[in-house]
Amino acid sequence: MAVDLNLKVARLIADFRSTLALIDFIQHELEKRIVARLGLIKIEALISLAGTYKNEVKRSLGPSGAAAVQALEVLLAQLRKDVDGGVRSVRNALVGHSLALNLREIPENWLFLGHSTFTILSQDLDRIDDEFAKLDPAYVKATQPSPLDPALLTFWSAPNVLGPVGAARVVTMPTGLWTPDVVAPVPGGTKLQDASIRVLGLRLSIRQAGLLFLPFWAIGGTVSTYERLLLELTVVDFFALEEAIYTGNVRGGTSSLVDEWASESPMHAGVAILSSMRAHASPSLSLWRDQVRNKICAHLDPDIPAADLEVDKWPMVVSDFNAEIERLCQLLGTAARQDVRTMIFVAPATPIKNGVVPPRVGAPTWNQT
Incomplete structure (x- = not known):
């Protein structure tokens, strides 16, 4: 039985933020993208749990639940579109497994790991974090990354x-x-x-x-x-x-x-x-x-x-x-x-x-x- 979904969703969002903070902190370009691969794991794990958690929250709100979660459902649908549109395939090729790619696919997958992709995903997660906090009193918003020692x-x-x-x-x-x-x-x-x-x-x-x-x-x-x-x-x-x-x-x-x-x-x-x-x-x-x-x-x-x-x-x-x-x-x-x-x-x-x-x-x- 699913347990602690509120804690896990917040943890995954916090983990993505910390991954991005570490990427931005690292000064070596190769290692930035090596670490960035983990961010895609966090995103796909989140989309797997967030829908279940949303349904749990919806049920807890009773008759008003369907209307209350509409904004959250839109945000989760957008994140799911991002996952289906590239996150999952890059994750599977470059980090979940080590798949053979052709000369077109290699740069497409590698350069998908970049500032613009992660900024968009980060903004999506911030909105999802806000919505869960509005809907569920038991949800404590995801923490911000700790500072890194120079x-x-x-x-x-x-x-x-x-x-x-x-x-x-x-x-x-x-x-x-x-x-x-x-x-x-x-x-x-x-x-x-x-x-x-x-x-x-x-x-x-x-x-x-x-x-x-x-x-x-x-x-x-x-x-x-x-x-x-x-x-x-x-x-x-x-x-x-x-x-x-x-x-x-x-x-x-x-x-x-x-x-x-x-x-x-x-x-x-x-x-x-x-x-x-x-x-x-x-x-x-x-x-x-x-x-x-x-x-x-x-x-x-x-x-x-x-x-x-x-x-x-x-x-x-x-x-x-x-x-x-x-x-x-x-x-x-x-x-x-x-x-x-x-x-x-x-x-x-x-x-x-x-x-x-x-x-x-x-x-x-x-x-x-």
């Missing part, structure tokens, strides 16, 4: 972290060509290379999110909202990576990396490594997927008490999860290095000394989209 920018700009803002970095991601502060290979080559760039690009996204997460984790103590959001994103990305390596996504028309590598002649030597080591995955993987990824991070289960959404209530020890991320990412890197056709794609996003990426057509900044 010391974070100094930490992230260190050469061994994200590097100086504006410095050129070489990244292996299919979206890199449309990102202004990086240099990246052009997708659209062989199936082996495209699949490898896509999956290793997701591995790189997990690394970059981990670097953003690191100073929050080092502080210790109570998990902050920003720390939790980055952890939620990493949970979703980890299981997307595991799927991309081993099973692929049939509904999304995307084969697994193992199948793509195995279909080559000669077969990619990394297949044996990935296949043989799958049995060494954490025995908690299914639990984490079912109870944390599916019910808290990638979606928001209506039946879970709101108090159980906090990290300290998750059926997962974060340090154990981090160890599993490290194991899988190291394994994938080792496998990719077994073949000259893919070893180049393993490199981290290391800043190039004195390197600068000049502005180029098709690679707008966050604020330009």
